[in-house]
Amino acid sequence: MSATDTPASLPAPAAPDSARRSPWGEVLHSLSRSGTFLTGLFILLFWVVCALFGQNFVPYDPLASDIINALTPPAADHWFGTDQLGRDVFSRVIVGSRDILTVAPLATILATIAGTALGLVIGYFRGIVDDIVSRVLEAFMAIPVVIIALLAIVALGTSKITVIVVIGLSFAPIIARTVRSAVLAERELDYVAAAKLRHEGALHTMFVEILPNVIPPILVETTVRLGYAIFAVATLSFMGFGIQPPSPDWGLSISSNYGMIGGGFWWTVLFDALAIASLVIGVNLVADGVHGAFND
Amino acid sequence: MTEPSHAANSLELKDLSVAYRVGRRNRAVLRNVNLTIKAGEAYGLVGESGCGKSTVALSVVRYLPRNGSITGGSIALDGKDVMKLDSEALRRARADSVSMVYQDPGKALNPSLRIGRQLTEIFELSGITGQAATDKATAMLNRVRISDPVSVMQRYPHQLSGGMQQRVAIAMALANDPSMLILDEPTTGLDATVEAEVLDLIGQLRRELSASILFISHNLAVVSNMCDRVGVLYAGMLVEEGWTKDVFNDPRHPYTVALLRCLPRGGQRKDQGRLDTIPGFLPGIGANIVGCAFADRCALATERCRTEPPPLYDLGDGRLSRCHYHDNAQALPRTTPADVPAAPPKHAPPVLQVEGLNKTYASHGHPLRAVKDVSVSLRPGETLGLVGESGSGKTTFARLLLGLVAPDDGGSIELEGKKLAPRLASRTEDQVKAVQIVFQNPDSALNRSHSIRHILSRALKRLGGLSGKTLDTRLEELVRSVRLTDRHLAVKPRQLSGGLKQRVAIARAFAGDPRIVVCDEPTSALDVSVQAAILNLLADLQSRQDVSYIFISHDLGVVRYLSDKIAVLYLGRIMEFGPSEAVFSGPHHPYTEALLSAVPKLDRTESSRIRLDGEIPSAANPPTGCVFHTRCPRKIGAICETQEPQLTEAQPGHTIGCHIPYAELARLQAPKITAAEPA
Numbered sequence: 001m002s003a004t005d006t007p008a009s010l011p012a013p014a015a016p017d018s019a020r021r022s023p024w025g026e027v028l029h030s031l032s033r034s035g036t037f038l039t040g041l042f043i044l045l046f047w048v049v050c051a052l053f054g055q056n057f058v059p060y061d062p063l064a065s066d067i068i069n070a071l072t073p074p075a076a077d078h079w080f081g082t083d084q085l086g087r088d089v090f091s092r093v094i095v096g097s098r099d100i101l102t103v104a105p106l107a108t109i110l111a112t113i114a115g116t117a118l119g120l121v122i123g124y125f126r127g128i129v130d131d132i133v134s135r136v137l138e139a140f141m142a143i144p145v146v147i148i149a150l151l152a153i154v155a156l157g158t159s160k161i162t163v164i165v166v167i168g169l170s171f172a173p174i175i176a177r178t179v180r181s182a183v184l185a186e187r188e189l190d191y192v193a194a195a196k197l198r199h200e201g202a203l204h205t206m207f208v209e210i211l212p213n214v215i216p217p218i219l220v221e222t223t224v225r226l227g228y229a230i231f232a233v234a235t236l237s238f239m240g241f242g243i244q245p246p247s248p249d250w251g252l253s254i255s256s257n258y259g260m261i262g263g264g265f266w267w268t269v270l271f272d273a274l275a276i277a278s279l280v281i282g283v284n285l286v287a288d289g290v291h292g293a294f295n296d
Numbered sequence: 297m298t299e300p301s302h303a304a305n306s307l308e309l310k311d312l313s314v315a316y317r318v319g320r321r322n323r324a325v326l327r328n329v330n331l332t333i334k335a336g337e338a339y340g341l342v343g344e345s346g347c348g349k350s351t352v353a354l355s356v357v358r359y360l361p362r363n364g365s366i367t368g369g370s371i372a373l374d375g376k377d378v379m380k381l382d383s384e385a386l387r388r389a390r391a392d393s394v395s396m397v398y399q400d401p402g403k404a405l406n407p408s409l410r411i412g413r414q415l416t417e418i419f420e421l422s423g424i425t426g427q428a429a430t431d432k433a434t435a436m437l438n439r440v441r442i443s444d445p446v447s448v449m450q451r452y453p454h455q456l457s458g459g460m461q462q463r464v465a466i467a468m469a470l471a472n473d474p475s476m477l478i479l480d481e482p483t484t485g486l487d488a489t490v491e492a493e494v495l496d497l498i499g500q501l502r503r504e505l506s507a508s509i510l511f512i513s514h515n516l517a518v519v520s521n522m523c524d525r526v527g528v529l530y531a532g533m534l535v536e537e538g539w540t541k542d543v544f545n546d547p548r549h550p551y552t553v554a555l556l557r558c559l560p561r562g563g564q565r566k567d568q569g570r571l572d573t574i575p576g577f578l579p580g581i582g583a584n585i586v587g588c589a590f591a592d593r594c595a596l597a598t599e600r601c602r603t604e605p606p607p608l609y610d611l612g613d614g615r616l617s618r619c620h621y622h623d624n625a626q627a628l629p630r631t632t633p634a635d636v637p638a639a640p641p642k643h644a645p646p647v648l649q650v651e652g653l654n655k656t657y658a659s660h661g662h663p664l665r666a667v668k669d670v671s672v673s674l675r676p677g678e679t680l681g682l683v684g685e686s687g688s689g690k691t692t693f694a695r696l697l698l699g700l701v702a703p704d705d706g707g708s709i710e711l712e713g714k715k716l717a718p719r720l721a722s723r724t725e726d727q728v729k730a731v732q733i734v735f736q737n738p739d740s741a742l743n744r745s746h747s748i749r750h751i752l753s754r755a756l757k758r759l760g761g762l763s764g765k766t767l768d769t770r771l772e773e774l775v776r777s778v779r780l781t782d783r784h785l786a787v788k789p790r791q792l793s794g795g796l797k798q799r800v801a802i803a804r805a806f807a808g809d810p811r812i813v814v815c816d817e818p819t820s821a822l823d824v825s826v827q828a829a830i831l832n833l834l835a836d837l838q839s840r841q842d843v844s845y846i847f848i849s850h851d852l853g854v855v856r857y858l859s860d861k862i863a864v865l866y867l868g869r870i871m872e873f874g875p876s877e878a879v880f881s882g883p884h885h886p887y888t889e890a891l892l893s894a895v896p897k898l899d900r901t902e903s904s905r906i907r908l909d910g911e912i913p914s915a916a917n918p919p920t921g922c923v924f925h926t927r928c929p930r931k932i933g934a935i936c937e938t939q940e941p942q943l944t945e946a947q948p949g950h951t952i953g954c955h956i957p958y959a960e961l962a963r964l965q966a967p968k969i970t971a972a973e974p975a
Binding site: 198 | 698721731732733735742744754758759788804
């Protein structure tokens with residue numbers, strides 16, 4: 001080790017410090033040690049496995065009715081009992097995760113893509129564009145999702161696609177607002193000025209320069225939104241605007257059975273409700289963990 | 297309160313070792329540091345960042361971060377062992393006998409409490425409440441020379457300037473009449489004029505108070521002015537200690553020798569040789585050091601230095617040096633050639649001609665003239681230094697040139713004889729690549745998501761119009777021209793040190809063969825040895841490529857080293873413009889005179905100091921007449937308040953905007969000039 005062979009006027013450049021973790025490595029490391037995140041992930045993965053493979057391991061066909069055994073309380077051969085058509089509630093709860101776990105994430109992805117693009121544009125351009133679009137978004141956010149859903153269903157008819165579009169578009173403004181505030185901070189940094197001094201186009205500056213630096217808040221917001229999306233999907237199904245029969249969807253099952261709670265047939269509703277609650281809690285735990293990992 | 301028993305030594309560190317736990321391993325940060333500060337003494341601790349200076353301060357008050365621990369040795373404050381104090385006794389010690397002032401006063405004060413509340417709180421802690429506490433707080437503010445303490449007490453921190461905030465922080469630190477005052481880079485973020493003010497204040501307080509001072513700074517000149525004794529820290533070890541005058545005039549450790557040589561001194565200029573640098577890098581924290589820690593970077597090192605750790609040799613009269621060859625330390629050879637071929641004087645037409653440039657912002661409905669009637673010209677291969685306090689419009693001027701901000705109608709910017717459009721978007725590709733910038737903070741200037749290869753390739757593609765093979769070849773050249781290597785290309789900016797990042801930023805600015813590069817405080821975030829290397833690089837690139845620089849810096853020594861011309865700005869107006877030597881040697885504008893006088897000198901040569909009173913006025917409401925008259929120490933009378941002086945040519949190419957005639961300025965400043973320029 002000698003310093004004499006380095007260029008005359010300058011110190012030898014140091015070897016890049018590869019021992020340190022990359023920022024993403026840091027986040028993964030912190031996630032892997034977060035009890036909150038791991039618990040949430042466990043719950044979420046459980047439901048994902050049910051959605052993907054539930055059909056193969058449930059004891060009964062969730063759609064097969066068996067009128068003779070209708071409304072039997074939980075017992076050894078029907079763990080969660082049966083509903084009014086004699087369908088096995090346990091099988092229905094397990095397989096019922098499928099629709100909600102398709103619709104809610106797709107809606108969230110749609111919201112993220114639309115919201116990110118919108119947020120980048122209004123945050124980057126500021127000025128009149130920002131003023132007008134932000135006011136419109138605020139007005140949009142003031143309308144309850146259910147009203148939007150009603151209007152959309154009248155216009156488009158009931159389908160999973162409608163639910164995805166309705167939830168996606170009503171969540172997009174919220175994500176746009178988060179992205180906008182992150183972009184406002186980024187656009188003041190000198191690398192954006194440096195891009196202008198290369199005559200880079202606005203698209204390049206927004207999507208290649210700024211976007212990679214605002215991924216963390218987007219990721220946090222997306223996981224939080226997923227929890228709300230699950231809740232919204234269940235609500236819409238419950239109200240009959242969402243997923244349609246004969247799907248064993250949770251919200252739908254609660255909707256068609258809740259009249260029977262008064263008759264003492266609690267099991268037809270309770271397990272679906274618990275399923276919704278556990279999934280929302282699981283996703284929120286994941287969101288908490290992700291938030292913590294990025295904001296440590 | 298009981299009278300604290302004053303021991304002879306305010307602070308005594310014995311074999312202090314501190315480690316930080318990183319990645320499940322304890323990494324040594326301080327290694328057996330022995331240090332004694334006598335009662336009433338001011339002790340300076342210097343060294344580059346990462347040497348462990350702040351760790352010393354934090355250990356004294358046992359305020360180390362969570363992963364830090366004291367692994368050996370002892371700390372005695374006023375004779376009491378800090379390590380043995382229980383939490384209550386430690387709290388009392390912190391409240392009664394030791395105080396700390398941090399670098400950033402804005403962060404040390406609570407933004408949502410009034411100054412008065414924050415000050416009285418300290419007295420309430422010792423049982424003084426109500427009016428008595430308010431009175432004491434007012435007295436404290438008077439003590440730190442705040443002229444209107446009653447109104448300052450009513451204000452929030454953000455309503456005070458940086459200098460005032462630091463005074464308040466000092467007042468708070470002194471409130472409990474500590475026996476030990478720790479100042480951790482107390483003037484680093486401040487303007488030179490404000491720094492001078494704060495240092496004067498600390499100097500005066502020293503005479504009034506009995507407190508001992510531990511003064512931590514990377515600025516050797518500041519330490520040399522403030523401290524009785526100085527210790528040089530390197531890789532967590534004290535490598536040299538002694539009386540300030542002795543250490544700086546007759547250093548006995550090669551590290552001290554090298555550190556002192558990195559600074560542009562005595563008006564050194566780029567055509568009189570490159571600055572010396574320190575090759576290599578500081579050992580990382582926790583590095584396993586065999587032999588002398590500095591051996592790898594020391595041109596004097598022998599086999600003995602690499603194998604046998606040098607003890608702290610006692611050289612008598614309080615001098616200590618951790619070097620086997622301390623008698624010979626000053627023989628350290630220079631790492632750069634002492635002289636470089638001077639560029640022949642050019643008579644080329646100017647590359648940049650700025651005429652009557654104005655920029656007015658609207659501030660709460662009032663016009664705010666950030667830049668007013670600025671005219672400068674610059675030849676190829678020359679550097680224009682922009683000098684002035686913060687808020688003087690330096691950065692706005694640079695942004696106008698770059699087109700990032702559009703100027704008011706009327707003025708003109710000509711590049712090589714062709715008019716530049718005011719807005720960047722309407723400039724041609726050639727004009728865009730001709731004017732580039734190196735920003736102050738490379739962390740902000742380099743996109744943290746992109747690799748160095750991406751950053752530079754993109755610049756070469758857009759600015760150089762290159763692609764494919766030619767781009768790769770040029771990339772390699774570019775990287776080599778700023779003395780980086782291929783292996784730096786794959787990494788992200790965060791994996792590089794500050795100096796290396798700044799090289800990437802310089803490479804990017806040079807990607808399209810620019811005619812003018814704006815350097816906005818490019819070295820202010822760097823250590824002196826790295827600063828020297830960057831300044832050398834800029835000087836080399838300039839002599840090779842005939843590029844012109846607009847160089848902005850608050851460090852006048854650095855500006856002087858690199859600049860051929862100087863423009864002194866105050867409130868967006870040019871006060872003085874001329875060849876660098878003429879502006880620095882004088883006679884100069886009273887404002888320039890004050891700026892130069894504020895710079896702490898390493899050799900303590902200043903005789904009469906000029907201090908600017910008060911704040912820089914708001915640009916939204918500038919003073920009438922000469923804008924400088926409210927602070928001018930050489931104000932001559934009513935004419936200064938009513939009539940704005942014109943820039944008049946004092947000598948060919950040297951203009952000064954002052955009512956005092958040039959000959960009179962020369963007479964007034966004459967004794968000062970001889971004092972400021974020792975042979």
